[in-house]
Amino acid sequence: MNIGEIARRAGVSRSTVSYALSGKRPVTEETKRRIQAVIDELDYRPNAAARALKEGRTRTLGLVIPPAGARLTDMQLGFVASVVEAAARADLDVLLSPSGGDHDRSFERIVSGRRVDGAILMEIRLEDERVARLQQTGLPFVTIGHTSNPHGTCWVDVDYGTLIARCVHHLADLGHRWIALINRSAELVAAGYGPAHRALAGFTEAAVQRDLRGITLTCGDDPIAGETCIEQLRQDHPEITAVVTLNEAALPGIQRGLERAGVRIPQDFSIAGVAARHWAEDFRPQLTAADVPTLEMGASAVDLLLERIAAPGAPARHLLLTPPISLRASTGPAPTR
């Protein structure tokens, strides 16, 4: 079923069918109806490749996700879902590319095969070769997360440094003097993963400001690692009375570890952090935390990208979100010994 066939059956020319569909030139109601009838009957839809070839755009967005080897975290999944949904609202499709570094065939197809009108990158590192590659090709793109030198790029991110610092201040206000940061995994830190580094910086600075004893440690992104991590922490540093974390996947293990040890939250021990809302609400008692607005971030990334595609020359915009910390039940006054 191509446009010529529709034209033939409706007794008009191909261009008339095209104009009737796009509305870019007026077409008689009567003709329009006849054409529509044929289209409905044959269930015609324009060939996407032909249209893309002619228009020079694909109506498709690329979404670069971490390779499947590493299980996607809940938060990454939230971004994927919200990006796909926001794109669908704009009648755009989303092409997935699972790629870590560059030199990846799938990534190269996306960036230089003109398969997409623009791309969204996730899991940005402080130094990220994919960003450099994208800049060099000139394909419009937006990153979720930002590099150490984000000038001139479009991005949306959560201000982990500020948020973690706020958690520290909140705990300091409650009288806690010995606080630990449970960071993301050691591998991510080693790879230069932005949120982990910025959280560490925010924690350290706040601890210094409040003259706290702060200790920092990394922890795998899963409940089992969380459980061993909190056990180890309480053994090595029994003086610690509060924890700050951005490692949501470890939360169930942290909770289990504390519960097993008979530690009451928040009477004996406080915990606060940054996490998607459902992680905070699944925690017992519910976690005082800044809720990462994945839905909003994905939608904003798509908005920013569409702007950039429409006006590639316009100055790069970005969005640094600092969601409020929701006071729930996991933080309380420091225990008096």
Next chain:
Amino acid sequence: MNIGEIARRAGVSRSTVSYALSGKRPVTEETKRRIQAVIDELDYRPNAAARALKEGRTRTLGLVIPPAGARLTDMQLGFVASVVEAAARADLDVLLSPSGGDHDRSFERIVSGRRVDGAILMEIRLEDERVARLQQTGLPFVTIGHTSNPHGTCWVDVDYGTLIARCVHHLADLGHRWIALINRSAELVAAGYGPAHRALAGFTEAAVQRDLRGITLTCGDDPIAGETCIEQLRQDHPEITAVVTLNEAALPGIQRGLERAGVRIPQDFSIAGVAARHWAEDFRPQLTAADVPTLEMGASAVDLLLERIAAPGAPARHLLLTPPISLRASTGPAPTR
């Protein structure tokens, strides 16, 4: 950068460049080298739309996922990741379509806009209009899950009925006489979600065979629902000594509920089920369960789809997996009263 530009700079014709790249006709080594040099210099890659238009195939697979409104479960995420990875191995891209029913614009673009060479559908219901729609368009497709009348369609699924029945038999062998099935959510059951219905059937049949008192209940797909569910169950049916479940997302809540009530697993209470491996291993004590092989299933779905695209007329194949039940630590002899 188009093929004509490359040809011009290399001092040959467009067709020679094409043949040099595809190898479908011999080209002198010398010419080939010159062409390759220009391509490398300009970082040329053929325009995907033009190629798709000419070849009549897009080198793209469609993956229809549940709409983002309902948070994707871990298992669904596993399918997405494994499908994307398997497709990347075959140098295919994956186009995502978040659609529930049909009449969905994104779904329609996929199935009738010739944007993909084939599609993979997830979250199949016993009666699924999307499957009917796909059959009517003739686009090759494979489903993860199967309808109540899967004849003539390609699919890959886990045999929930048999697996849940095996769990029941295992528990019956251990002397349990009062067993409950914690099913997926009531909404999914009402929507005719296959795994929920087949699990129910398998449970009921096994319970009858072993002359057990079986009670069945639905439970939301999250820890909080799991916790209230298990509390309710123990209150309404204190005689229950074992639970079978396929609701992996509820597991953390089930565990927490039992732990809070001071119920020891497996001394006082046994639990078994079907779940992705990490859910089973995160459970305390580790869960006796059939591990759903999402990685293998996603890869198989892609294989099946590629076969089907290559030979659309061939008889439809399917794969019904019955992974072994891994005996871990959550099941033991029924307590003697």
Next chain:
DNA sequence: TTGTACGCGTTATCAG
């Protein structure tokens, strides 16, 4: 409202 050139890669056909 219609005829037609165009976008770009592929491949059948023809010439050397």
Next chain:
DNA sequence: CTGATAACGCGTACAA
């Protein structure tokens, strides 16, 4: 056997 020419796939939009 190598290289070039031209037609084709299909929707769009300008000129008529």
